[in-house]
Amino acid sequence: MVxxxxxxxxxxxxxxxxxxAFDAEGYHGTSLGDILKEAGVTKGALxxxxxxxxxxxxxxxxEQFSVLEAVVGAGKPGVQSVIDIAHSMARRLVADVRVRAGIRLVIDQSSSTGIVGEPYTRWIELFRDCLVQAQRRGDVKADLDPGRVARLIVGSWTGLQLSSQVLSGRADLSEETTLMWEMLLPSIVPPRRLERFRPEGSVLELV
Known part of the structure; x- marks a missing residue:
């Protein structure tokens, strides 16, 4: 055990x-020696x-997908689950260097070796599954395709976090994420159901 x-x-x-190391210098700017120095371990241990x-x-x-565990354990994943995941990711990008590095690695690899689509596909599939369940409950407009909505959400938030990084060092990311949902929710949710959802995140927001 020890x-x-x-x-x-x-x-x-x-x-x-x-x-x-990856967060500071990116994938190609980081050597194994840099990682060993930052981690304080031997090459054998690595x-x-x-x-x-x-x-x-x-x-x-x-690492960014660790929030999935909370979604899988939720009783009824739906629209608020997607909202809360986006807010959780916004907070973690600011506070968690592992998540921040993971996002940079995806961007670095996409720009240097061709498109790396798997992380985006995983997020789209997760959000689609949440929205399908929400649509069955009447929380998503019946004429919408949950898969296309999920792709729009992932694309919108990806661009939002990149622009927030450039313009404010992500200091305004949570605020901008709320604004994104204030703009998107009326297009996704039937008017009679809008008051059920909190664009700023719920009290059950994922940690």
Whole structure:
């Protein structure tokens, strides 16, 4: 048990160190030496947990999807779930270097090696599933395609967080996320149901 706990601490230190390095310099600007220095571990320890720089980068990309656990455990995922996930991601981009690095890695890899679509596809599928359930309950307009709406939401928020990063260092990201939902919700939700949803996030917002 002590050995397992020590291994988990080391793995966490590697992820944190790699996240700081990738967040500062991007994928191609970061060497394994940079990661070792940031993490304070040996090369042997790094390779015990991760077989390559690419594997380590993928682990950080996957960090953004940790919010899925809360959605899967929710009783009735729907419109408010999608709103809350966007707000949770906004907060985590500011406060969590792992998530921040993961987002940068997706952008870096897309710009240098061709489009990396898998993370976007996962978010679109998640939001589509939430919206399909909401539509069955009458919370999404019947004539809308949940898949197309999900793609619009992901594209809108992706652009929003990039512009927020450039213009304010993401200081206004939560506020801008609320504004996005204030604009989108009337187009998605039937008027009689609008008052059910909080564009600023709910009290049950994901942490």
């Amino acid at each position: 050995r397992q706990e020590r291994a988990e601490v080391t793995r966490s230190a590697i992820l944190d160190g790699a996240a700081r 390779y015990f947990h991760f077989g390559s720089k690419e594997e380590l980068a993928q682990a950080l990309i996957d």
